[in-house]
Amino acid sequence: MTDPALSAVSAPLQSRPRPKRKTLMNVTDAIKSRKSVRAFRPDPVPKAVIEEILEVSMRAPSGTNTQPWHVYVCTGARKQAVTDAVLxxxxxxxxxxxxxVGYYPERWSDLHNSRRRNVGWGLYSLLGIEREDKERRTSQALRNFSFFDAPVGIFVTIEDYLAKGNWTDVGLYLQTLMLAARDHDLHTCPQAAWVPYQDAVLKTIGAPEGQSLVAGIALGYEDTTKIENSLVSEREKLENVVQYLGFEAE
Incomplete structure (x- = not known):
């Protein structure tokens, strides 16, 4: 018997009646409006909406069409069970x-570390958390494990034997899912925080042996009254990351 609070999705879904919604959001607006939301309203997300997002997301590209992602969608008591296991x-x-777990390096370059620190302290500044206030910093970090109060928690996994290119494919899937969510006025927060505790997560969601956790995703409606959601992380200037080659010949 299928548990309605926990769905595993690893193949295209069958056609289903589409939920009513507003006019489609264009791609540019979806990209520009996507951000990491860290406070959600409790309003439930209809299952039909979740299914449409997941079905659209199956169009994400992957090398030789391997589609190496597995998706676990948790709500209600099953979502709380994952939270409890990790805590x-x-x-x-x-x-x-x-x-x-080999997810991030033990040491960062100065450039990458400065970007990490800037967004971290930007969030803490909005919340009035001082650098020396370790207790409040820890409390804020632990909010990851409640999915920032989002009604839907998603875990995306990959088989252990797969390699860098396949992890890239799953990254493309994650981005596609988050952009598809914007088409329904939903927001997300991609979460690496779950990965160091993946043994507890994978056991609780019932993932088979041989899978690794790539990321968690909080999904729901943004709580626009919360100051932390005013944070929009900065992006590097284009000239610092892009090199144009051969254009001088035009």
Missing amino acids: DQIRAGNAAKYHD
């Missing part, structure tokens, strides 16, 4: 680090 692990003193 129990943290309380037991079993907190892990990103480099322990």
Whole structure:
């Protein structure tokens, strides 16, 4: 019997009646309006809307069409169970680090570290959290594990044996999903925070052996009254990342 609070999606969904919605958002608006939302309203997201987002997202590109993603959509008690499992692990003193699972490097370059710090302190500044206030910084970080109160939590996994190119494919899928959500006035927050605790996550969602967690995603309606949602991270100037080659011949 299928648990309605936990769905595993690894193949295109069958055609279903489409939920009513507003005029489609154009791609540019979806890209520019997408941001990491860290406070959601409790309003439930209709399952039909979630299914449409997931079905559209299956059009994400992947090398040789391998489609190497598996998706677990959690709501209600099953979502809370994942939260509880991870918090129990943290309380037991079993907190892990990103480099322990090979997700992020142990040491960052000065450039990348400055970008990380800028967005982190930008968030804490909005929330009135001082740098030396470790307790409040920790409390804010732990909000990741409630999906920032979003009604829907999504986990995306990949088979262990796959390599860098396949992880790139899953990244393309994640971006496609987040942009598709904007078409329904929904917001998201992609979350690496779950990855160091993936053993607890994978066990709780019932993922089979041989899968690794790529990311979690909070999905829901933005709480526009919360100041943390006014944060829009800066982007590097185009000339600092792009090189035009051969245009002088035109």
